[in-house]
Amino acid sequence: MNELANLFDAALLSSTMRFATPLLLAALGGLICERAGIFNIALEGLMLTGAFAAVAGSYYAGVLGGVGAAVVAGAALAALYAGFVVGLRSDEIVVGIALNLLASGLTVFLLRALFGVKGAFQDPRIEGLGSVRLPLIEAIPIVGPLLSGHSWLVYAALMLVAIVWVVLFHHPLGLRLRGVGEQPDAAATLGVNTRRVQAAALIVSGMLCGLAGAQLSLGSVTLFVEGMSAGRGWIAVVAVLLGRAHPVGVAVACLVFGFTDSLGFRLQGRDIPSQLTEMLPYVVTLIGLAIINSRRAQQKGLQP
Amino acid sequence: MVATSSEAPALELRGIVKRFPGVLANDHIDLAVAPGEIRALLGENGAGKTTLMRVLYGLYPPDDGEILLDGKAQRFRSPTDAIHAGIGMVHQHFMLFPSLTVAENVVYGREPQRWGLLDRTAAARQVAELAERYGLQVDPAARVADLPVGSRQRVEILKTLYRDARVLILDEPTAVLTPQERQGLFQILRELASQGKTVIFITHKLQEVMDLADHATVLRGGMVEATVAVADSSPEALCRHMVGRDLLPQLAKVPQATGESLLAVNNLVVLDNTGRRIVDQVSFEVRAGEIVGLAGVAGNGQSELVAAIAGLRSPAAGRILLNQDDVTATSIAARRQAGLAYIPEDRNRVGLALAASVADNLILTGRHNPTLTQRGVLSQAGIERYTTDLVERFDIKIASVREAVDHLSGGNRQKVVTARELAQEPLVLIAEQPTQGVDVGAAESIHHNLLAVRDQGRAVLLSSAESSEILALCDRILVMFEGRIVGELLAEELANDPAAEATIGLLAAGGEV
Ligand SMILES: Nc1ncnc2c1ncn2[C@@H]1O[C@H](COP(=O)(O)OP(=O)(O)OP(=O)(O)O)[C@@H](O)[C@H]1O
Numbered sequence: 113m114n115e116l117a118n119l120f121d122a123a124l125l126s127s128t129m130r131f132a133t134p135l136l137l138a139a140l141g142g143l144i145c146e147r148a149g150i151f152n153i154a155l156e157g158l159m160l161t162g163a164f165a166a167v168a169g170s171y172y173a174g175v176l177g178g179v180g181a182a183v184v185a186g187a188a189l190a191a192l193y194a195g196f197v198v199g200l201r202s203d204e205i206v207v208g209i210a211l212n213l214l215a216s217g218l219t220v221f222l223l224r225a226l227f228g229v230k231g232a233f234q235d236p237r238i239e240g241l242g243s244v245r246l247p248l249i250e251a252i253p254i255v256g257p258l259l260s261g262h263s264w265l266v267y268a269a270l271m272l273v274a275i276v277w278v279v280l281f282h283h284p285l286g287l288r289l290r291g292v293g294e295q296p297d298a299a300a301t302l303g304v305n306t307r308r309v310q311a312a313a314l315i316v317s318g319m320l321c322g323l324a325g326a327q328l329s330l331g332s333v334t335l336f337v338e339g340m341s342a343g344r345g346w347i348a349v350v351a352v353l354l355g356r357a358h359p360v361g362v363a364v365a366c367l368v369f370g371f372t373d374s375l376g377f378r379l380q381g382r383d384i385p386s387q388l389t390e391m392l393p394y395v396v397t398l399i400g401l402a403i404i405n406s407r408r409a410q411q412k413g414l415q416p
Numbered sequence: 417m418v419a420t421s422s423e424a425p426a427l428e429l430r431g432i433v434k435r436f437p438g439v440l441a442n443d444h445i446d447l448a449v450a451p452g453e454i455r456a457l458l459g460e461n462g463a464g465k466t467t468l469m470r471v472l473y474g475l476y477p478p479d480d481g482e483i484l485l486d487g488k489a490q491r492f493r494s495p496t497d498a499i500h501a502g503i504g505m506v507h508q509h510f511m512l513f514p515s516l517t518v519a520e521n522v523v524y525g526r527e528p529q530r531w532g533l534l535d536r537t538a539a540a541r542q543v544a545e546l547a548e549r550y551g552l553q554v555d556p557a558a559r560v561a562d563l564p565v566g567s568r569q570r571v572e573i574l575k576t577l578y579r580d581a582r583v584l585i586l587d588e589p590t591a592v593l594t595p596q597e598r599q600g601l602f603q604i605l606r607e608l609a610s611q612g613k614t615v616i617f618i619t620h621k622l623q624e625v626m627d628l629a630d631h632a633t634v635l636r637g638g639m640v641e642a643t644v645a646v647a648d649s650s651p652e653a654l655c656r657h658m659v660g661r662d663l664l665p666q667l668a669k670v671p672q673a674t675g676e677s678l679l680a681v682n683n684l685v686v687l688d689n690t691g692r693r694i695v696d697q698v699s700f701e702v703r704a705g706e707i708v709g710l711a712g713v714a715g716n717g718q719s720e721l722v723a724a725i726a727g728l729r730s731p732a733a734g735r736i737l738l739n740q741d742d743v744t745a746t747s748i749a750a751r752r753q754a755g756l757a758y759i760p761e762d763r764n765r766v767g768l769a770l771a772a773s774v775a776d777n778l779i780l781t782g783r784h785n786p787t788l789t790q791r792g793v794l795s796q797a798g799i800e801r802y803t804t805d806l807v808e809r810f811d812i813k814i815a816s817v818r819e820a821v822d823h824l825s826g827g828n829r830q831k832v833v834t835a836r837e838l839a840q841e842p843l844v845l846i847a848e849q850p851t852q853g854v855d856v857g858a859a860e861s862i863h864h865n866l867l868a869v870r871d872q873g874r875a876v877l878l879s880s881a882e883s884s885e886i887l888a889l890c891d892r893i894l895v896m897f898e899g900r901i902v903g904e905l906l907a908e909e910l911a912n913d914p915a916a917e918a919t920i921g922l923l924a925a926g927g928e929v
């Protein structure tokens with residue numbers, strides 16, 4: 113009993129938020145693309161690029177420079193993606209996988225070229241995002257530790273959920289975006305430039321993935337490690353599907369993943385082998401995929 | 417050709433030329449339509465009607481020629497330009513967003529705003545006002561996915577009116593409508609014309625031209641064959657302009673003895689996505705040498721019933737017997753193997769692989785045909801021979817069998833599906849709207865083919881929104897209403913009954929006879 117209480121303490125909730133935030137930011141990007149009719153499978157690479165750019169930017173120009181660099185780098189890579197997928201009508205899966213590979217190679221290369229290190233880069237000059245304390249809320253049990261004491265990007269991510277929801281369902285842009293995703297021909301005959309809408313959706317998702325990367329490398333730690341996105345982009349892709357590309361659904365999915373992440377982290381150092389605890393988020397992801405699939409089969413009502 | 421009215425034309429096309437690789441789709445077309453006029457555009461499949469209208473709507477740049485609106489030359493680089501100039505188009509295949517509401521569909525791209533956000537209240541109000549003014553009944557708050565075809569079409573018309581269209585183009589607007597819906601549409605179009613709008617509509621049904629249009633322009637091989645005042649013309653004369661010959665007088669349907677049951681459905685229940693019984697305890701059989709018709713207003717379960725028989729949907733209860741074998745739980749492949757063929761209603765999504773070639777589409781269901789393979793590998797020469805033969809037999813107008821299906825005109829796509837399924841020499845043929853969008857000549861030949869299947873002692877289940885088609889072909893007619901069969905009529909009893917169509921219509925609307 114005591115053991116359990118120990119496990120589920122306030123710190124667990126707090127770290128849930130920390131783990132969920134990069135997922136959430138990337139998944140919001142994926143959601144926007146999904147609604148525009150593009151399956152963005154490059155979230156992983158975009159996030160990794162953002163994480164590197166954030167560290168590099170912070171090293172040279174302080175924390176705001178870092179966040180700015182992450183956003184710009186994410187947008188630039190996403191623009192490349194858009195050039196292929198929207199401009200040249202290439203297959204989004206193939207190009208997306210290529211971009212993921214490019215991002216992992218490029219960050220390793222730049223790590224060498226700019227900082228002359230291999231594996232990881234840590235330096236006192238890298239400025240972290242720091243944490244924001246919410247004076248009144250802090251005192252409330254459960255909610256206090258859940259909400260207070262995070263980097264400002266965590267709060268930005270929560271606000272972005274609301275913003276994405278408003279734009280998607282209550283702004284003309286959102287209506288156009290959803291229309292382009294559902295029936296591009298219909299949108300085109302009404303004079304909406306579908307390519308521009310899709311390209312914009314991709315670039316915005318690149319920016320959001322950039323922020324996700326910044327949270328990863330400047331949020332609770334201040335360093336860059338090769339491949340530090342560690343599959344989180346893929347989990348974000350699953351969250352988009354699981355949350356049916358709805359901001360609230362996606363946010364819930366990300367919080368669940370964030371929770372298992374932090375639980376796995378917490379279980380380390382106990383009697384359970386760390387290989388098992390580290391598996392936890394991915395096992396939950398697999399379960400999520402199974403849910404998505406069975407739901408699809410049901411919807412179609414097809415014979416096997 | 418002169419403008420057919422004393423007034424200056426609202427719309428004038430001069431010498432429009434449009435080429436596709438290997439095809440001259442529009443060959444110096446001239447057309448002038450007066451304000452307030454309803455103009456019918458006729459022609460065989462592939463004559464260039466849709467292409468001409470797409471040029472007018474800014475979807476294809478013309479290779480030559482001029483478009484004038486109220487005497488002013490226009491240059492349309494995109495539909496946006498055409499919309500701005502006051503042209504609206506209702507496409508052959510609807511261009512709607514099913515998951516959005518009627519109001520959202522209408523205002524899409526030109527949304528009313530308040531405080532920078534989408535103003536749904538204003539959108540609904542504006543749409544309701546427009547609907548009121550032109551007599552179009554539709555609920556602005558309904559989701560398009562939940563609407564029947566007739567209402568969807570009204571949404572399409574509202575879209576053009578919302579954008580202040582003065583010239584309204586409708587490409588085969590009646591192809592998917594029930595007789596009641598068609599009358600509703602005609603009412604609306606007459607109302608629009610009386611308010612000064614110019615209406616151009618494409619159709620293959622000559623009676624509609626006689627009922628609705630002021631003038632008719634017939635295209636043939638990409639050229640204007642004739643423009644006639646409808647009052648001075650007749651369906652026969654229009655037909656001669658279209659196909660260059662007279663139609664065969666009557667289908668020769670000789671009564672014949674029916675054999676054993678080839679298709680039987682027992683107490684079939686099919687649920688829709690919300691769990692409602694969309695097909696409710698339906699039982700019937702189709703015997704050898706018989707064409708059984710499935711009539712009714714769209715949305716009363718016919719499509720779902722047919723989908724269940726074809727194997728596209730699992731029934732919740734009941735049995736399906738094919739040639740006396742229970743196939744309820746078997747796969748589509750097994751049913752086809754047992755002699756089932758299916759001409760689906762939605763040729764674009766169910767019937768065809770649009771990006772694939774005509775040849776590939778034609779052999780999709782014939783891969784067991786020994787002439788197509790050589791030592792287990794597809795033989796190109798065999799395929800070429802087999803498909804070229806089908807193309808000729810069914811008069812499919814294409815440049816080559818290697819052409820992608822999505823370059824084909826609507827009617828020629830329908831012919832590809834029909835040819836493929838008939839080539840199976842099926843024991844049981846399910847034909848769903850088999851002549852939608854095909855020209856009179858081709859519809860005639862498809863009808864002959866269906867009768868041939870029957871006369872060879874096999875069975876046909878024909879689902880059609882056209883009462884006249886059902887009456888002309890079927891031996892027995894089942895009328896569906898709210899998922900049930902509410903009436904069974906025998907062709908012999910209906911023959912020469914002038915009220916036959918009305919009887920079907922009454923039953924289909926849930927009435928008693
Ligand atoms: N995008 C395209 N690419 C190549 N060829 C095309 C394309 N669109 C149409 N065509 C060809 O142009 C000709 C005219 O086609 P169009 O669609 O205008 O015919 P239609 O008169 O509308 O026929 P239907 O009554 O069958 O709808 C056809 O031979 C068709 O194959």
Ligand SMILES: [Mg+2]
Pocket residue numbers: 465466467508587825826827
């Ligand atoms: Mg056409």
